[in-house]
Amino acid sequence: MTVGLRDIETRADCERLVRAFYGRALEDPTIGFIFTDVAKLDLEAHVPRIASFWETILLGARTYGGGAFRPHAELHMKIGLRGGHFAVWLNLWNATVDERFAGERAELAKSHARRVALAFMRRLEGLPSPETHAPAGVVVTRHRGTITPSG
Ligand code: HEM
Ligand code: HEM
Numbered sequence: 001m002t003v004g005l006r007d008i009e010t011r012a013d014c015e016r017l018v019r020a021f022y023g024r025a026l027e028d029p030t031i032g033f034i035f036t037d038v039a040k041l042d043l044e045a046h047v048p049r050i051a052s053f054w055e056t057i058l059l060g061a062r063t064y065g066g067g068a069f070r071p072h073a074e075l076h077m078k079i080g081l082r083g084g085h086f087a088v089w090l091n092l093w094n095a096t097v098d099e100r101f102a103g104e105r106a107e108l109a110k111s112h113a114r115r116v117a118l119a120f121m122r123r124l125e126g127l128p129s130p131e132t133h134a135p136a137g138v139v140v141t142r143h144r145g146t147i148t149p150s151g
Pocket of ligand 2: 031034035039041049066067068071072075081085086089112113114116117
């Protein structure tokens with residue numbers, strides 16, 4: 001039990017959480033380049049959308065319209081998103097949630113992220129990517145990170 005942390009309660013909480021997450025994700029040696037170099041993410045445009053996504057899931061708002069999968073399919077076709085990328089993403093997300101919040105919604109933020117990540121990975125398996133024909137077990141090095149494809 002974490003002492004002194006409260007649960008996620010407002011949209012502002014969702015936004016703070018998302019900003020803290022991107023603060024880490026953009027710097028990450030394995031997935032940072034996907035945001036900065038591949039997607040060339042405009043954080044100020046992106047943060048409100050992701051905050052709406054989480055506000056919809058955690059607080060029952062209807063501010064997110066759906067269609068979360070599509071941008072990931074596009075990234076996948078450019079660089080091949082692998083299990084290793086999602087594992088790093090989830091670790092950063094879980095660590096950011098745990099550092100700031102505790103409670104039922106904080107738990108839901110982690111469990112739902114995991115479900116979505118698994119669903120995305122399953123859906124991406126059926127799509128072509130630059131490494132569709134790479135031999136199993138090969139280690140792929142890109143930019144600053146090294147990952148082992150796990151599926
Ligand atoms: C509090 C209730 C829930 C809300 C408000 C909610 C909301 C959402 C939203 C907004 C998305 C994104 C959809 C899109 O972008 O098209 C999503 C995706 C998803 N949710 Fe939930 N969710 C809830 C509970 C659950 C539960 C209980 C499960 C599974 C047991 C679940 C599994 C998933 C999966 C697998 C996806 C990804 C689907 C895909 O794009 O392939 N969700 N959810
Ligand atoms: C390897 C892991 C992931 C990477 C590298 C990644 C990267 C990205 C990038 C670059 C975008 C922005 C695309 C654009 O607007 O140009 C995006 C959008 C988004 N991502 Fe991810 N993502 C990952 C996993 C996830 C997971 C697990 C979730 C859900 C829990 C998620 C939820 C979203 C949502 C909701 C959007 C906004 C889509 C929209 O514009 O409506 N992502 N992601």
